[in-house]
Amino acid sequence: MKCFPLFFIAFSLSAISLIGQNKTITGSVLDQNNVPLAFATVLLYDSDYEDVLKGAVTEEDGTFSISDLEEKTYRITFSFMGFSTEEKTVQLTSDTDLGTITLSEDPQSLETTVINAKLPTIQKTAGKLIFNVENTSLSTGSTFDLLKRTPGVLIIGEEIKIKFSTPTIFINGRRVYLSSAEVVTLLQNTDASAIKSVEVITNPGASYDAESGSVLNIVMSKAISVGYKGSVSGRYEQAVFPKYSATTSHSYKNKWLNFFGSYSFSPRKEFKEDENFTRFFNEDELTTKSIWESDFTRTTRSNAHQANISADITLDKKNSLNFTSSLLFSPDKTFHNTVEAEIFSNLRSLDSTFSTRSNLENNTSNVSFSLGHTLQVGEEGATVTTTANYIRYRNDQIQEVATNYFLPDGTLTRNNSFFTDALQNTNIFTGQLDLTTPFLNGSLKTGLKYSSIDTESALDFFDTDTGNSMFNMSLSDNFIYKESIYAGFAEFMKELGKFSIHLGVRGEYTDVLGDSRFLGLLNTQVYFELFPSATIDFAINDTNAISASYSRKITRPRYQSLNPFLYFINENNFNAGNPNLMPAITNRIQLSLTHKGNWFFDLYYEGVDDELASLTFQDNVNSTLRSNESNLIRGYQYSFDATYANYIKNWWYLTVTTSNYYLNNEFFALESSQETFSFDTYGFFAQMFSRLTVSKQQSISSDVSLVYISDFFTGSSRYQNQLNVSLSFRKSFWNDRASVTIGVDDIFDTNNVEVTSIYLNQDNRYFARVESRLFRAGFTYNFGNSRLQENIRTLEVDEKDRLE
Numbered sequence: 001m002k003c004f005p006l007f008f009i010a011f012s013l014s015a016i017s018l019i020g021q022n023k024t025i026t027g028s029v030l031d032q033n034n035v036p037l038a039f040a041t042v043l044l045y046d047s048d049y050e051d052v053l054k055g056a057v058t059e060e061d062g063t064f065s066i067s068d069l070e071e072k073t074y075r076i077t078f079s080f081m082g083f084s085t086e087e088k089t090v091q092l093t094s095d096t097d098l099g100t101i102t103l104s105e106d107p108q109s110l111e112t113t114v115i116n117a118k119l120p121t122i123q124k125t126a127g128k129l130i131f132n133v134e135n136t137s138l139s140t141g142s143t144f145d146l147l148k149r150t151p152g153v154l155i156i157g158e159e160i161k162i163k164f165s166t167p168t169i170f171i172n173g174r175r176v177y178l179s180s181a182e183v184v185t186l187l188q189n190t191d192a193s194a195i196k197s198v199e200v201i202t203n204p205g206a207s208y209d210a211e212s213g214s215v216l217n218i219v220m221s222k223a224i225s226v227g228y229k230g231s232v233s234g235r236y237e238q239a240v241f242p243k244y245s246a247t248t249s250h251s252y253k254n255k256w257l258n259f260f261g262s263y264s265f266s267p268r269k270e271f272k273e274d275e276n277f278t279r280f281f282n283e284d285e286l287t288t289k290s291i292w293e294s295d296f297t298r299t300t301r302s303n304a305h306q307a308n309i310s311a312d313i314t315l316d317k318k319n320s321l322n323f324t325s326s327l328l329f330s331p332d333k334t335f336h337n338t339v340e341a342e343i344f345s346n347l348r349s350l351d352s353t354f355s356t357r358s359n360l361e362n363n364t365s366n367v368s369f370s371l372g373h374t375l376q377v378g379e380e381g382a383t384v385t386t387t388a389n390y391i392r393y394r395n396d397q398i399q400e401v402a403t404n405y406f407l408p409d410g411t412l413t414r415n416n417s418f419f420t421d422a423l424q425n426t427n428i429f430t431g432q433l434d435l436t437t438p439f440l441n442g443s444l445k446t447g448l449k450y451s452s453i454d455t456e457s458a459l460d461f462f463d464t465d466t467g468n469s470m471f472n473m474s475l476s477d478n479f480i481y482k483e484s485i486y487a488g489f490a491e492f493m494k495e496l497g498k499f500s501i502h503l504g505v506r507g508e509y510t511d512v513l514g515d516s517r518f519l520g521l522l523n524t525q526v527y528f529e530l531f532p533s534a535t536i537d538f539a540i541n542d543t544n545a546i547s548a549s550y551s552r553k554i555t556r557p558r559y560q561s562l563n564p565f566l567y568f569i570n571e572n573n574f575n576a577g578n579p580n581l582m583p584a585i586t587n588r589i590q591l592s593l594t595h596k597g598n599w600f601f602d603l604y605y606e607g608v609d610d611e612l613a614s615l616t617f618q619d620n621v622n623s624t625l626r627s628n629e630s631n632l633i634r635g636y637q638y639s640f641d642a643t644y645a646n647y648i649k650n651w652w653y654l655t656v657t658t659s660n661y662y663l664n665n666e667f668f669a670l671e672s673s674q675e676t677f678s679f680d681t682y683g684f685f686a687q688m689f690s691r692l693t694v695s696k697q698q699s700i701s702s703d704v705s706l707v708y709i710s711d712f713f714t715g716s717s718r719y720q721n722q723l724n725v726s727l728s729f730r731k732s733f734w735n736d737r738a739s740v741t742i743g744v745d746d747i748f749d750t751n752n753v754e755v756t757s758i759y760l761n762q763d764n765r766y767f768a769r770v771e772s773r774l775f776r777a778g779f780t781y782n783f784g785n786s787r788l789q790e791n792i793r794t795l796e797v798d799e800k801d802r803l804e
Contacts, residue, residue, distance in 0.1 A: 024067040025090065027098035029058050029078055035227045036062025037103060040080040044069075061255065078103060105735075122151070122645050124600045127203025127535060127549040127590050129643075134196040134221050142235070143195055143218065144187040148705055148726075149689045151600075151643045151657045152200040153216065155707070156722075160184070160216065163202060163606065164637065164663070164712060168212040172220055172310075174324065174370055175209065177391045177428050182328055182366060185266065185304050187218075191233060191249060191780070194260075196221040202604070203533065203549040203588055206489040206504025207434070207445060210531040213553040213586050220260070220310070228252045233780035239771035241269035241299075258312040263305075270300045271771055278764040281620045285673060285761035287346065289620060294341035296569065296766075302333040318376040328366040335360040339403075339570050350408045356570035360399040367392045382437035391428040393455075398422075401568050402464075416571050417464045418472070424563070426455035442494030453483040457563050478517040479563050479579070483556075485510050502535040508554070514562050514579045521579045523562070529554060529585075545594045553588070555612055557581035561629040578629045584610045598646040604639045611635040613715035616757045617671045618764050625764060632715070633676060635665035651693040659685040663712060672760040679718070679759075683711040699732045703743070716757045723750040728776070738781045746772040 029040040042064045044054040053074070056064045071093050079085040083103040090096060123130040131150050147153045147160060154161040159180055160169075169176040169183050176183060201208075201215040208215055230250040237243040249262035274296035280289040306328055313321040339356035372387040402417035434447035461475035491504035507530050514523035533551040540546060563577040591603040611632040618625050639661035647653050664680040688706040709722045728743025751772040756765040 022067075023069040023071060023092050024065060024095045025069065025074075025076070025092065025098060026063070026065045026096070027101055028062040029064065029080070029101050029103060030062055031083070032102060032104055037080050037083075038062065040064075040078060040103070042066065043077045043079075045075045045077070122598070122600070122643075124592065124594050124643075127201060127551070127588075127592075129200040129600070131198045131200070132196070133192070133198065142188050143190040143192050144184060146192040146195060146198065147187065147216075148707075149655070149703075150198045150200065151645060151655050151687070152202075152641075153198075154685070154687070154709075156709075156719075162200060162214040162216065163604065163639070164714070165214055167214040167216040168209070170215055170217040172324075173217060174387070174389070175212075175430075177368060177389075177393075178328065178366060182364075185328065185330075186306060186326075188245070188266070190262070190264075190308075191231065191247060193231070193780070193782075194220055194249060194262075203535065203551045203590055204553075205502060205535075205551075206491045206506040206531065206533050207447065209449075209451075210487070210506050210508050210529070210554045211556050211583075213555055213588075227784065229782070229784040231780060231782045233778060235776065235778040237777075238775045239773060240271040241771075243268040243270070256314045260310045261308065263307045266302075266304045266306070268300070268302050268304070270302075272298045272300075273769045275767040275769075276764075277766070278618055278625055280618060280623050281761040281763075283620075285620075289346065290351065290623065291344040291346070291348065292341060292572075292623070293344070294339050297338050299336045300334070302330055304333075305329040320374045322370075322372040322374070324368075324370045326366075326368050328364070330362070330364045333362040333364065335362070337569065339573075341570075352405060352407055352413070354403055354405045354570075356401065356403040358399065358401045358568065358570070360397065363394075363396040365392075365394050377437075380438050382435070385432075385434045385436075387430075387432045387434075389428070389430040391426075393424070393426040393428070395424040396422075397424075399568065401570065403570055415465065418462060418571075419464060419469075420459055420461050420566075420568075422457065422459040424455065424457040426453065428453050439492065440494065442492060445489075445491040445493075447489050449485075449487040449489075451483075451485040451487070453481070455481045457481075459566075473518060475566070476518055480513070480515040480517070481562055482513045483510070498539040500537040502533075504533045506531045506533075510556070510583075516579050523579045523581075525582070527583075543596045547592045547594075549588075549590045549592075551588050553586045555584040555586065555608075557583065557612055557629070561612070572623060573625045575627045576629070581612065581629060582610050582631050584608050584612050584631070598644060600641075600643040600645075602639075602641040604641060605636070606638070607634070607636040608632075609634050611665065613665075613667075615667060615670075615716045616762075616764060618762055619671060620761060628670075630667065630715070632665050632667040635663075637661055637663045653691045655687075655689045657685075657687040661685065661712075665713075665715075667716065669760055669762075671762065674760055677716075677759050679713050679716065681711050681713060681718075683709065685709050685712075699736070701730050703728045703730075716759070716762075717755050718757070719753055719755055722753050723748065724772070725750075734781075737783065738779070741776070741778040741780075743776045745774045745776065749773045 029037045029042070031037055036058070038058055040058040040062070042056045042058065044066055046053060054066050054069070056066050058064045069092055073089065073091050075087060075089050077085055077087045078101050080103055083105055086101055086103055088098065088101070090098070123132070129152055133146065148155050152162060160167060160183070166180060169178070176186070178186060196219045199215070199217040199219065201217060204212045204215045228251070230248070232248045233246070235245045245264060245266040247262065247264040249260070251260045253259070276294045276296060278292045280292070281287065282289045308326045310324045311322070313323070315321065337356070337358035337360070341354050343351045343353065345351050368389065368391040370387065370389045372385060375384045376382070377384055398419065398421050400419040402415065404415045405413045407413060430449065430451045432447060432449040434445065436443065436445045457479040459477050461472040462469040463472050486509045487506060489504060489506035491502070493502050507528065509528045510525065512523070512525040516522070531552045531554065535547065535549040537545060537547040561577050562579050562581055567575045586606060586608045589605045593601040611634065613630060613632055614627050615630045616625065616627050639659050641657065641659045643655070643657045645655040662680070662682050664678065666676055666678040669675065669677045686706070686708045690704045691701055693701045705726045707724045709719070711718070711720050713719065724745070725747045726743065726745045727747060728741060730739055730741045732739040749772070752767070752769050754765055754767045758765070
């Protein structure tokens with residue numbers, strides 16, 4: 001679509017040619033390295049240059065053809081941005097092949113012509129925001145950095161959130177079956193220059209899985225010019241410990257193949273420190289039994305390898321194939337944990353202390369393959385798409401924990417030690433068939449999908465107090481989880497004057513088996529649910545539009561959450577899964593207003609039954625603290641959001657997003673005499689990104705980003721007053737083939753805040769200090785045919801009209 005204006009001009013000029021002209025001029029345009037120049041401009045003049053008679057743009061292989069010409073003398077010009085313009089004079093008496101026209105690079109043409117780089121644009125409808133960043137100044141750094149600049153996307157720590165919920169990640173419309181931590185690793189090692197757009201979808205349609213409550217779809221760029229392009233980049237980060245990453249990507253395109261491949265390596269050493277406080281209660285649930293205070297530190301070492309391959313293959317005019325594969329391999333990832341704790345009486349006198357040392361080694365691999373086939377059917381534009389995906393996940397983990405207990409004077413009273421050996425193997429298969437066809441002057445899309453998840457997890461627990469390993473069957477387990485989903489959907493889209501409607505319904509039949517062999521816990525679920533969705537847009541006038549949307553969604557528990565295995569901080573503090581989790585059902589309503597293409601307003605409501613969350617409970621009798629995966633009774637939120645995105649000046653791009661919200665949830669208070677408890681809060685969220693281009697050649701830019709959250713909670717954990725301010729600078733050189741970026745994240749070290757869980761007979765909190773304040777430096781170099789862009793020169797642009 002980007003080259004449509006050029007094709008339209010060429011077509012219009014051709015249309016005014018005189019009837020009866022039948023001579024043709026052909027040729028090809030290359031650069032000095034004999035690389036074809038796609039979308040070079042070819043203009044045909046009278047010999048006196050007064051009028052443009054015809055024009056053309058070159059194809060992907062650099063060829064062009066101008067037909068229906070009179071027998072006369074012509075002057076022809078050949079131009080491409082950044083190259084000297086060539087011209088030829090032709091006395092046309094018959095069909096003529098000009099052969100090869102070679103254009104030479106002309107850096108001065110870039111200096112003397114005012115060229116405004118392509119600007120980011122925003123498209124907004126109810127439930128969907130599209131942030132177009134391809135070839136813009138924002139597409140620098142990593143894709144994870146790009147998300148921090150995307151309106152509506154919130155990064156809390158290293159978790160991606162939309163409306164305080166974790167979105168389902170898609171790449172090029174295909175779901176990514178990775179854990180949250182693995183998604184972050186993937187995006188941190190994907191260059192933002194490879195991204196075309198980011199789609200923030202708060203109300204996904206029926207074609208998406210019903211459990212995709214909100215979706216973040218990252219659309220990759222595709223080469224538009226034949227030839228080879230590559231890049232190498234490296235990044236250095238310094239906090240408590242240094243961290244590194246190196247990435248290389250390569251693409252190649254010809255008439256039938258569009259190939260992309262990348263590889264990254266990320267050795268990292270990370271540090272985290274927690275201050276923990278727990279007040280245990282007596283049976284009256286009012287008076288203090290004891291107070292536990294501890295300092296927790298964790299040093300993590302990892303060496304992650306990430307590889308990706310994507311290939312689009314054109315078989316003929318009606319058939320095409322797509323193949324993608326990704327590999328995430330993280331061998332020998334180690335966690336070294338220490339806990340130094342003090343136990344006080346209710347009068348704050350020191351009763352005892354303990355010290356825990358925990359070492360964990362983890363080996364993870366995640367391999368996925370996807371194959372798709374697209375068939376064009378008939379003459380009306382119907383398509384049939386068939387897609388198959390296979391994912392294999394393996395996680396091997398060993399943990400050793402040893403604790404020594406002391407009297408206040410340092411006398412050792414006892415010790416406790418154990419180790420666990422856990423292995424998890426997961427196989428995921430999906431198959432999908434979609435049909436898109438014109439229907440009732442609109443578009444109808446229908447499809448069928450089958451998904452299968454088969455995972456087996458084993459954990460062996462050994463007591464080592466006596467110096468010998470003693471198998472403990474009561475804390476060991478073998479967990480089997482199988483899930484099959486059969487789905488079908490239909491979506492209808494149609495424009496009716498100023499109205500646009502999008503209606504859909506999806507049905508899913510789910511069969512789940514969770515079997516905890518040693519613990520004797522069996523969870524079987526069989527159910528069928530319908531998930532309707534609807535969006536209506538209305539264009540009030542040229543500058544204002546309103547829309548409304550509704551959707552019903554499901555959130556199924558992750559198989560990791562269903563796994564009942566325990567992860568120990570120490571013997572008194574652990575995390576546990578829950579094989580009895582039930583799916584959550586969500587209903588969403590959203591009303592939107594768009595003004596002048598740069599103001600966006602949303603009223604949003606979301607209600608969730610059986611919401612899934614992690615709840616922290618303290619057992620006051622046994623003085624233990626555990627985090628449980630749980631179903632809440634219900635939760636809901638509503639908000640009023642406003643986004644502004646525009647170029648204030650030609651050199652200043654600004655986006656601001658604000659949200660005033662109310663959150664409420666209710667859950668079972670398992671450790672309290674009162675059966676249930678409810679949290680609620682009003683809060684304010686603000687997100688700002690500002691980019692200044694501070695050089696005439698647009699080679700130097702600076703970014704400032706700010707995120708502020710006043711008050712929110714997840715499950716039973718409350719966060720308050722979180723602020724993150726980051727600053728970076730970028731310099732490009734070598735004719736924009738290379739760039740250097742430096743910056744600081746969380747300048748004021750205010751991103752880390754205290755997290756509390758205080759209600760009834762529960763009083764525990766922690767202050768986690770992760771390495772949020774980071775100094776970053778990066779270098780990127782592009783080589784090969786790096787001019788995969790359109791040949792468009794602009795002398796002046798009204799920046800405000802570019803945001804649609």
